[in-house]
Amino acid sequence: MSRLTAPSNRRQFLTLLGLSAVAVSCGTGGGGSAGNQTKTLRYQGWAGSVILPELAEDLGFLEDVKLKWVGNTISGPQDIQSAATGQVDFGGAFNGAVVKLAARKAPITAVISYYGVDKAAYNGFYVLKDSPVHSARDLIGKKIGMNTLGAHSEAMLDIYLQRHGLSQADIKKAEPLVVPPVNTEQSLRQKQIQVGVLGDILRDKALRAGGIRPLFTDYELLGNFSAGTYVVNDRFLKQNPDTTRTFVTGIARAIEWARARPRDEVIARQVEIVKKRGRNEDTAPLKYWKSFGVAETAGRITDKEFQLWIDWLSERGDIEKDQVKASDLYTNEFNAYSRKGKPSGAEPTSKSGS
Numbered sequence: 001m002s003r004l005t006a007p008s009n010r011r012q013f014l015t016l017l018g019l020s021a022v023a024v025s026c027g028t029g030g031g032g033s034a035g036n037q038t039k040t041l042r043y044q045g046w047a048g049s050v051i052l053p054e055l056a057e058d059l060g061f062l063e064d065v066k067l068k069w070v071g072n073t074i075s076g077p078q079d080i081q082s083a084a085t086g087q088v089d090f091g092g093a094f095n096g097a098v099v100k101l102a103a104r105k106a107p108i109t110a111v112i113s114y115y116g117v118d119k120a121a122y123n124g125f126y127v128l129k130d131s132p133v134h135s136a137r138d139l140i141g142k143k144i145g146m147n148t149l150g151a152h153s154e155a156m157l158d159i160y161l162q163r164h165g166l167s168q169a170d171i172k173k174a175e176p177l178v179v180p181p182v183n184t185e186q187s188l189r190q191k192q193i194q195v196g197v198l199g200d201i202l203r204d205k206a207l208r209a210g211g212i213r214p215l216f217t218d219y220e221l222l223g224n225f226s227a228g229t230y231v232v233n234d235r236f237l238k239q240n241p242d243t244t245r246t247f248v249t250g251i252a253r254a255i256e257w258a259r260a261r262p263r264d265e266v267i268a269r270q271v272e273i274v275k276k277r278g279r280n281e282d283t284a285p286l287k288y289w290k291s292f293g294v295a296e297t298a299g300r301i302t303d304k305e306f307q308l309w310i311d312w313l314s315e316r317g318d319i320e321k322d323q324v325k326a327s328d329l330y331t332n333e334f335n336a337y338s339r340k341g342k343p344s345g346a347e348p349t350s351k352s353g354s
Contacts, residue, residue, distance in 0.1 A: 037240040040066045041089040041247060044073040044082065048182065048281045049201070050270040051092070052114050052251050052292065053230075058273050059257060061250035065243055069277070074180050075148035077101075080231050084108050090247070092230045094152035096309035101231075102329050103319040109237060110229035110306075110330035112248045112299040114255075114292070117227055121293030122219035123153060123199035125160075126188065126212045133194055133215060136164030145179035145193040152227055153197045155312060156218045163221070188212065204288035226295040226305050229330065241334070248334040252298035256337075263290065298337035301330040 045051060057067050073079045076093030077100075083091030084106040092114050102108060115121070125144065127133045133142060139161065146153035154176050161171045179187050179196070185206040188196035195215065198206050206212055218227075230251070237244055258266050271283045296302060303326040310326060313319045 037243045038089070039064055039243060040068050041243075042068045042070050043088050043090055044071055044079055045069055046074070047072045047279075048274070048283075048285060050273050050286075052254050053090070053247070054273055055258065055269065056250040056254035058269065059254060061253040061257075063246050063250065065246045065250070076151050076228060077148060080108065083231055083233060086233060089236060090230050090232050092228055094155065094228050094309075095226075095306050096155050096313060097151050098229055098231055098329060099306055099309045099313055099324060100150070100318060103313075103324050107234040108231040109234055110231050110301060111237075111244065111334050112251050113226035113229050113294050113296060113301055113305065114251065114299060115228045116225055116293035116295045117218050117222065118224045118291055118293045118295070119219060120290035121200055122203075122217045123156065123197055124203055124214045124217040125157070126196050126198050126203075126206065127194060127215055128188065128191075129211055129213050131194065131213075136161050136166055137170075139195065139215075140166075140170055140173045142174060142194040143192070144174060144176045144195040144197065145184050145187050146176055146197040147181045147184075148178060149176055152218075155309070156221060158316070159221055159312070160216055185209075185212075200290065201285040201288040204290075205285050222308075224295050225308075226299070226301070227293070229301060229305075237334075245334045245336060249336040252300075252335050252337045255292060255294050255299050256297070258292055298335060300332050300335055300337070303327055306330065 041053075043051075043053060045054065053062070053067055056062050057065075070088060073082075076091075077097040079088070079091035080093040080097060080101055081091070082088045084101060090111075095110075098108070098110055117123075132138065139157075144157060146157075157174065157176060158171060161174065177193060179193065181199075181202055184193075184196040184198055185202065187193050188206075189211070196212075230248075232244060267286055267289050270286050270289060274281050274283050274286065306326040306329050310319070310324060314321045314323070
């Protein structure tokens, strides 16, 4: 039986992120010279999955930069909080969570997109086939299981409910709950929740088993878009510019490698990576992998990927209007890929880097 956690007030958006707005050093020494820059990056993974930095390392794209796994997470907001406070050297999350953390004055910068939504890679809100839930209004009073609160899935839920005319009072009556992704299907089938958010591998596995149907998907709501970015502490960027460039460009290469190679080859590589790391993980769901969903070439970031969530958060009252500016949240400076998808030595040096 999966353990469900209900927030006392789900509108306390990303409360965890507010616990440490002033981040500490990432724990690296040196002042930016090549000899002093760290070559080992600490990170959190996702059980049963291969994240792009892991793929990049296995392909040799990180060159002399190594990754050090310190544990797993199921929460993007928690992951970027750990990056902001120096517990890890990079973290990834939904762009709305990045906006929220930046609004709290955390010294972080987004450096590359790592996941998104397209026809193959998307999250759906699923119900049992015989469920009475058929519309947005039917979600009032219903339990919706998702991997974390205040991130991608809750944003999609809000947008869906808003677009179908629900008042803020009614929207608050929907009950999002934290359910680990690997337990979501089981929780839905056992009727612990009425709606389960399922994405990519776990979605296709559940659909193959049958007995569920989609209520809506984020692709239906917003089409193709890059949804999340990796962030790095600003002090880390200053102290380790060459390492950061190698890391970001390696991920960019991995994005384009996965886009260009046959699907079976990308899956086989991921299965091999999971087996080699020896964490007793099930590799069977990896056969359902289809895409990382990154919209822009090589994961380059654009203003629009943050502006959508800036507007959404300000409308909700989670941040003040004009509190943050999209171009101040990211840089493409460390991505040595041109817009044509080939390595380039000349990159912009402004924060937005576009």
